[in-house]
Amino acid sequence: MKPFMFVTDLDNTFVGNDTALIELSQKLNQHRQEYGTKIVYATGRSPILYQELKQEKNLIDPDALVVSVGTEIYLDTSRVPDSTWSEKLSAGWNREVVLSTTADFPELVPQPDSEQRPFKVSFFLQETASTKVLPQLSSRLKARGLDIKLIYSSGIDLDIVPQGSDKGQAMQFLRQKWQFVAERTVVCGDSGNDIALFAVGNERGIIVGNARPELLEWHNQNPANHRYLAKDFCAGGILEGLKYFGLME
Numbered sequence: 001m002k003p004f005m006f007v008t009d010l011d012n013t014f015v016g017n018d019t020a021l022i023e024l025s026q027k028l029n030q031h032r033q034e035y036g037t038k039i040v041y042a043t044g045r046s047p048i049l050y051q052e053l054k055q056e057k058n059l060i061d062p063d064a065l066v067v068s069v070g071t072e073i074y075l076d077t078s079r080v081p082d083s084t085w086s087e088k089l090s091a092g093w094n095r096e097v098v099l100s101t102t103a104d105f106p107e108l109v110p111q112p113d114s115e116q117r118p119f120k121v122s123f124f125l126q127e128t129a130s131t132k133v134l135p136q137l138s139s140r141l142k143a144r145g146l147d148i149k150l151i152y153s154s155g156i157d158l159d160i161v162p163q164g165s166d167k168g169q170a171m172q173f174l175r176q177k178w179q180f181v182a183e184r185t186v187v188c189g190d191s192g193n194d195i196a197l198f199a200v201g202n203e204r205g206i207i208v209g210n211a212r213p214e215l216l217e218w219h220n221q222n223p224a225n226h227r228y229l230a231k232d233f234c235a236g237g238i239l240e241g242l243k244y245f246g247l248m249e
């Protein structure tokens with residue numbers, strides 16, 4: 001057995017099937033100790049909401065934690081985000097300019113402070129107002145020289161983040177840092193915001209059996225031999241996929 005890089009979304013992917021989660025965590029921990037396998041969590045959660053889940057489900061410590069839509073990477077158990085990644089995101093980003101621009105849109109309601117991050121500004125935006133606000137906001141921000149993207153999801157959440165930040169790009173940054181080839185890297189997910197993980201390159205992909213329609217639809221439209229659609233749900237599906245790819249017994 002050789003080391004590999006294991007990257008997983010948390011909600012409804014790694015977490016959601018308690019029995020299988022215990023088995024998978026034990027196997028991954030053992031693989032890490034014996035062969036130097038790296039474990040990465042990639043979640044849309046903020047650091048605070050990640051800590052809540054970690055406590056609740058007794059998650060094993062990852063080697064790297066990607067949080068807040070890929071805008072922050074924490075190595076080992078560091079409390080300070082990786083500065084190389086932060087520097088990459090700084091180009092074309094200016095939080096103050098984002099805030100002064102969004103202040104002109106009364107439809108944008110700020111999300112709680114815990115969700116406001118150095119490289120992420122988050123609002124609630126009603127779906128009815130979104131068709132008018134989003135294009136206007138996007139062109140105003142770009143006119144002010146910012147290289148950003150707007151992520152609008154669930155008909156209510158709006159995240160404004162640097163163009164270069166998503167789970168997939170954060171994953172590749174770590175893969176290159178630790179020098180894993182795509183064939184020794186596996187990414188796991190269940191929903192639309194995990195498409196960034198699956199679409200960025202040729203890494204092995206595991207789509208859990210409980211995947212949401214938007215991910216299944218994307219998978220059907222973009223079939224690939226290096227992607228496996230599991231039958232079992234959450235961690236059970238991940239165990240199935242790791243066997244399928246011969247990464248773990």
Ligand SMILES: [Mg+2]
Binds near residue numbers: 009013189190
């Ligand atoms: Mg998920």
